[in-house]
Structures are given as structure tokens and as C-alpha cells.
Amino acid sequence: MDGGLPAGKKIRVDMSGAPQTMLATLYAKALDADAENSLLRDTWARDAVSRIDYDWHRTSITARNQFGVTTRTVHFDAWARQFLAQHQRATVLHLGCGLDSRVFRLAPGPGVEWYDVDYPEVIDLREKLYPSREHYHQIPASVTSSDWLQAIAGDQPVLLIAEGLTMYLTEAEGIGLFRAVVEKFPCGELQFDAFNSLGIRSQKINTIVRRSGSTLHWAINGPDDIVSKVPGLRPLAAISVFDSESFRRGVSGGYRLIGKLMSLAPAVRMMAQYHRYAF
Ligand SMILES: C[S@@+](CC[C@H](N)C(=O)[O-])C[C@H]1O[C@@H](n2cnc3c(N)ncnc32)[C@H](O)[C@@H]1O
Structure with a gap:
């Protein structure tokens, strides 16, 4: 490489x-x-x-606890693959991409224009680490600024993927972003994870967030929180991470049991969720 x-x-x-x-x-x-x-x-x-x-x-990540992240990424790879299998021509907005290598793992065909968007310091680091690729673009911007989206053609179906992003936005920023994407493109899907109110309230026990000094804002308690504010969206899925195939398959016995016990309390079960919408 x-x-x-x-x-x-x-x-x-x-x-x-x-x-x-x-x-x-x-x-x-x-x-x-x-x-x-x-x-x-x-x-x-x-x-x-x-x-x-x-x-x-x-x-704070170790070989023992890494599955919390990895199963999430496996899940969003699977949903993205499903969308791309149905759309040979599409625009992918991979928002808050970090250093994730999804575009290389999924290796979409030439009909897909793929945009990785994150803060300038992150994109700067990506450019040093990863090669360029045809139909692949990196945008150094906050997803909350409107300029970057205006510069992208809105003539193809869109797939918005936001893994580990929504909780860093305020509700107004997140809803504004989703509305702008739905208004711009003819059709597509939004795929993202979210924390509910309990997840946001208990952010101090989230070691990754605490050590970074960042603050989580947006609590999403279910699909109604999205469809009531973003006209045109149809929910396809909103599931607890514990109910995802990637968690069931990827997590060892002890952690699966912890997942089962945590699932007994609805607010705990839905603390971290995977959402998918179509329009
Ligand atoms: C938890 S990391 C997830 C990174 C990547 N999606 C992954 O799963 O490995 C959160 C990412 O969201 C980015 N982020 C948070 N707020 C953002 C914003 N307003 N605009 C662009 N990126 C943002 C951060 O810079 C960081 O790369």
C-alpha cells in the first residue's frame, strides 16, 4: 500500500x-x-x-473488547453491500468516516461515486495512509456545513452511511443533514447507528468518548424521532445492537450472555441501535 x-x-x-x-x-x-x-x-x-x-x-481498546466496534462495522458493511447490490449506479456519502477502510473493503464498481467526509485533520491523515482510487473522493469538512453537499451531483440514488457519528451531532444538525440529503437525491437509503436517551445520559461511562474529551448530544429513541422530522423517509429497520446478526455471530459466549441480560431492560437494550431508512 x-x-x-x-x-x-x-x-x-x-x-x-x-x-x-x-x-x-x-x-x-x-x-x-x-x-x-x-x-x-x-x-x-x-x-x-x-x-x-x-x-x-x-x-482503551483491547483484543477482548474490540468486538463492540468490529461487530458494528460488520453490520454496516452488510447493509451497504445489500444497497450496492441493488444499485450499480449510486452515490455513497460515508460521513464521519474516520480512518475506516470501507471503500476498499467493499470495492464498489465504476458506477458508484464514493465520498468519505470527515474533519480536515482526519482527511489529511487518511490521505497520508490510503491510496487514491477511481470514483473515490475525500472531503475535509464538518458534515454540518452545507457547502460540501452542494458540490456533489444529486442525480443518482444515494446511500448515506454514518457509523459512530449521529451522537456527536445536535438533533438540529442531524435532522438538517438528513433533510438536505433527502431533498437533494431522487431516492436512496440512510444507514446509521444511534444512542437513545440513556446512552447519551450515561456517556461518562463510555471510555472512548470520555478520554477524547468530546460530548455526545443527539438521543434517538426510535424511528418516530426520525420520520416525524424528515419528510419522505420510510423506516426499514431499527434494531438493538444485541439483536444484530453480527453481534450474535461475532461475540463469544460470556459477552452474549451479558447482551441477553442487558436486553431484559428495554432502555438498556435499545441504548445503542442500528437504523435504516429508504426514500
Ligand atoms: C467514533 S468515530 C467513527 C469513525 C468511523 N466511522 C468508524 O466507524 O471507524 C467518529 C467520527 O466522526 C467524526 N465526526 C464527528 N463529528 C463530525 C462532524 N461534525 N463532521 C465530520 N466528521 C465528524 C469524527 O471526526 C470521527 O472520525
Whole structure:
């Protein structure tokens, strides 16, 4: 892989706030890549980690707890693959992409224009680590600014993927973003994860968030919170992470039992959710 960095030279990284959290998700995928029973086998993540100079212990991610991140990524890869299988021509908006290598894992065909969007410091790091690719674009911007979306053609079906992003936005920012995408494109899907009110209230026990110094804002308690505010959307799925195929398949016995016990209380069960809508 050649992302423009001299061989053997590591990139020193020092980030705080929301951008720092993507180091934790990257590291989780790198640890999974080397595991015997790997779920994602994300060698891009492993290579990226090996080229970054960072004290990875700061992420709080270990080989034992990485599945919390990796199963989520497996889930969104599966939903994205389903959409792309039905749409050879499409625009993908991969928002809050961090250092995720989804575009390389999914390797969409030439009819797909893929946009990775994140803060400038994150995109700057991506450009050093990952190669370019035809029909692939990286946009250094906050997803809450409107300029980047205006510059994208709105003539194809769209897939919006936001993994680990909505909770960092305010409700007004998130709803404004979803409305802008639905108004711009002829049809498509929105796929994202969300925390409910309990998840937002208990953010201090989320080590990745706490250590980054970032604050979570937007609580989504169910599909009504979205469809009542974004005209034209039809819910396809809104499930607890514990009910996802990736969790059931990817998590070992002890953690599956913890998931079952946590699922007994509805608010705990729906603390972290996967949402999918069509329009
Ligand atoms: C938890 S990380 C997830 C990264 C990636 N999606 C993954 O799953 O590995 C959250 C990401 O959202 C990005 N982010 C948060 N707020 C953002 C905003 N307003 N605009 C663009 N990116 C944002 C952060 O910079 C970070 O890369």
C-alpha cells in the first residue's frame, strides 16, 4: 500500500475531541484483523495502525473488547453491500468516516461515486495512509456545513452511511443533514447507528468518548424521532445492537450472555441501535 508516506516512517498523531475517537475504532479493527477468528479481516486498518505513531493504550481498546466496534462495522458493511447490490449506479456519502477502510473493503464498481467526509485533520491523515482510487473522493469538512453537499451531483440514488457519528451531532444538525440529503437525491437509503436517551445520559461511562474529551448530544429513541422530522423517509429497520446478526455471530459466549441480560431492560437494550431508512 502506498498512501504517499516514505517507507518505514511513522506519522505522529495527536488528536482530541470527536476526531480522537476514530483512533479507537481503527485500533479495534486492527486487533480484529490479526485474530484467528477475525470478523472483518481489515488488513487496511492493521497497516494503518502500523504506520501511526500513537500510544494505542490510550484508546482503551483491547483484543477482548474490540468486538463492540468490529461487530458494528460488520453490520454496516452488510447493509451497504445489500444497497450496492441493488444499485450499480449510486452515490455513497460515508460521513464521519474516520480512518475506516470501507471503500476498499467493499470495492464498489465504476458506477458508484464514493465520498468519505470527515474533519480536515482526519482527511489529511487518511490521505497520508490510503491510496487514491477511481470514483473515490475525500472531503475535509464538518458534515454540518452545507457547502460540501452542494458540490456533489444529486442525480443518482444515494446511500448515506454514518457509523459512530449521529451522537456527536445536535438533533438540529442531524435532522438538517438528513433533510438536505433527502431533498437533494431522487431516492436512496440512510444507514446509521444511534444512542437513545440513556446512552447519551450515561456517556461518562463510555471510555472512548470520555478520554477524547468530546460530548455526545443527539438521543434517538426510535424511528418516530426520525420520520416525524424528515419528510419522505420510510423506516426499514431499527434494531438493538444485541439483536444484530453480527453481534450474535461475532461475540463469544460470556459477552452474549451479558447482551441477553442487558436486553431484559428495554432502555438498556435499545441504548445503542442500528437504523435504516429508504426514500
Ligand atoms: C467514533 S468515530 C467513527 C469513525 C468511523 N466511522 C468508524 O466507524 O471507524 C467518529 C467520527 O466522526 C467524526 N465526526 C464527528 N463529528 C463530525 C462532524 N461534525 N463532521 C465530520 N466528521 C465528524 C469524527 O471526526 C470521527 O472520525
